[in-house]
Amino acid sequence: MTSPDAVSAVPVTSPDAVAATPPEIDVAAEARELVAGMLARPWGQVSASPYETGRVVSLAPWLAGHAARVDFLIAAQRADGSWGPPGYALVPTLSAVEALLAELRRETPRVDRELLAKVAARGLEAARDCSLPAASLPDMPAIELIVPSLLSLIGGHLDAGTPGLGGEGPGPARPEPPAGMGDAKLAAVRAWLASGAAVPQKLVHALEVAGREAVAPSAVVPTPMPGGMAAVGASPAASAAWLAASGSGVASGSGVGVGGAVSLSGAGSGAGSVVPYGRGGPAAEETAVRRYLEAVAASCGGPVPCALPITVFERGWALSWLRRAGVPVDVPPELAASLRDGLGPDGTATGPGLPADADTTSVALYALALLGEPREPEGLWPFETETHFCTWRGEEGTSLTTNAHVLDAFGSYVRRDGGGPRHADVVARLAAWIRDRQEADGSWRDRWHVSPYYATACCAIALHEFGGEESADAVDRAAAWVLGGQRPDGSWGRWEGTAEETAYALQTLLLTGSARRDREAVGRGYRRLLEIRDRDAPPLWVDKDLYLPVVIVRAAVLGALHLARSELRHLPEPDSR
Numbered sequence: 001m002t003s004p005d006a007v008s009a010v011p012v013t014s015p016d017a018v019a020a021t022p023p024e025i026d027v028a029a030e031a032r033e034l035v036a037g038m039l040a041r042p043w044g045q046v047s048a049s050p051y052e053t054g055r056v057v058s059l060a061p062w063l064a065g066h067a068a069r070v071d072f073l074i075a076a077q078r079a080d081g082s083w084g085p086p087g088y089a090l091v092p093t094l095s096a097v098e099a100l101l102a103e104l105r106r107e108t109p110r111v112d113r114e115l116l117a118k119v120a121a122r123g124l125e126a127a128r129d130c131s132l133p134a135a136s137l138p139d140m141p142a143i144e145l146i147v148p149s150l151l152s153l154i155g156g157h158l159d160a161g162t163p164g165l166g167g168e169g170p171g172p173a174r175p176e177p178p179a180g181m182g183d184a185k186l187a188a189v190r191a192w193l194a195s196g197a198a199v200p201q202k203l204v205h206a207l208e209v210a211g212r213e214a215v216a217p218s219a220v221v222p223t224p225m226p227g228g229m230a231a232v233g234a235s236p237a238a239s240a241a242w243l244a245a246s247g248s249g250v251a252s253g254s255g256v257g258v259g260g261a262v263s264l265s266g267a268g269s270g271a272g273s274v275v276p277y278g279r280g281g282p283a284a285e286e287t288a289v290r291r292y293l294e295a296v297a298a299s300c301g302g303p304v305p306c307a308l309p310i311t312v313f314e315r316g317w318a319l320s321w322l323r324r325a326g327v328p329v330d331v332p333p334e335l336a337a338s339l340r341d342g343l344g345p346d347g348t349a350t351g352p353g354l355p356a357d358a359d360t361t362s363v364a365l366y367a368l369a370l371l372g373e374p375r376e377p378e379g380l381w382p383f384e385t386e387t388h389f390c391t392w393r394g395e396e397g398t399s400l401t402t403n404a405h406v407l408d409a410f411g412s413y414v415r416r417d418g419g420g421p422r423h424a425d426v427v428a429r430l431a432a433w434i435r436d437r438q439e440a441d442g443s444w445r446d447r448w449h450v451s452p453y454y455a456t457a458c459c460a461i462a463l464h465e466f467g468g469e470e471s472a473d474a475v476d477r478a479a480a481w482v483l484g485g486q487r488p489d490g491s492w493g494r495w496e497g498t499a500e501e502t503a504y505a506l507q508t509l510l511l512t513g514s515a516r517r518d519r520e521a522v523g524r525g526y527r528r529l530l531e532i533r534d535r536d537a538p539p540l541w542v543d544k545d546l547y548l549p550v551v552i553v554r555a556a557v558l559g560a561l562h563l564a565r566s567e568l569r570h571l572p573e574p575d576s577r
Contacts, residue, residue: 068302081126117164234351325559411466442481490528
């Protein structure tokens, strides 16, 4: 017997279209499985990063799963010799190349030396080809520090002579830095760290750029976690760099490797107690950071993501997509508690050692509101500026999607509890700020996701819900842009049609009341989403490298399927006269 929420063949335009519709799925059952999975894997699920994996290969060859990480880098190389999609290839390509050169120079590399040399040589050539002027590089965290740091390391390998790349003498020409990008900012950061001065939290996430000489005397302190672990900036690369600078990042770890005994159940989710290092001193810190690295490697099978854990981030976004779409799923109280417990007057952070940010805070607040637990958004006030909300204090640049999520949080609070004049002012001010930044074609674009379909969904849906009549034209223009971007096969996507971007496009149409403008487009998108929903998804989210938050994207897809099925059943058939 099929669940009432099973997605089945919905008449769209013709009997032939119905016959071509893929088999039904039970959205409610899959949503229940997804929610249970968030409890079973409390650190979250994130795709492996070529950039981050390369840094761990270079900095922590002693860590269990090293050969798997090298194999991952080799397998992830694209046909043109690069790593990463066009426009976003420079950082992962430089990291992978540096890691492979470091492996080549080791006495006993874990992979065939000839293969390593071949892959590294192709990567070097690609790195020289994929460099863009600094002004044209994507807005990615710490890119202005990461690129010169990696270029320096690669140059050192090549100058020293790398087996298979020029014999014992100087190797091939090193890649040139992007035009307009120097190393003055990196030098200043290294000097600041070496001075022992207090370090901004946002910098710690990319601590690996600093080098051992700067990290060793720095004031960076790992963040304690449950399970006797500690992370540096919620980053495997930053944690490996800190451990390497401590002088004890060697194979004398706690002995837990891939498939080992470190359990992530409850870790990072608010369960268990976080015990300070106390009298253990530096040795206890080093052991705790090693345990974190071992746990990450074990959970991911060797290759590592840019950030882990992402507990609140994953749960807030996933539950928001499901509940906003009306997917009927019960949410265990532990999930709501993990969102609620992390909130405070200064907001909440994505992971241990990261700064609190307005994006994660606002989505957690909005998810709680959808779960029937509205809260005064006090944790967002520290991020308020004269015109908008910054993602974190000291942010260079602005984020439209962060402000759309802040609008969701304040708008839902005002709608449910009335709020005060200050709350109402934020809603009106942010709605106008977002409207003013809409592209001429009707879309929005943002720094935290490469696809305009994500930014457009976030902004258009928030404006429709909370932006008032003044936002109606902006929402209509956004819907028209989405309809105009549908591919012949019914999907949507920046580079190719993807399930994730198709889900955002459908949600934009369905949650803004725009689906009635083109029933056929919704039907074609719905059928195509059923077809591609289980295909491998590309990483489209922006950190130091592009990444895929697996559960969040899955929740968006399930929400879109539920909405489309419901809407198509209630929309009238097009008039054929």
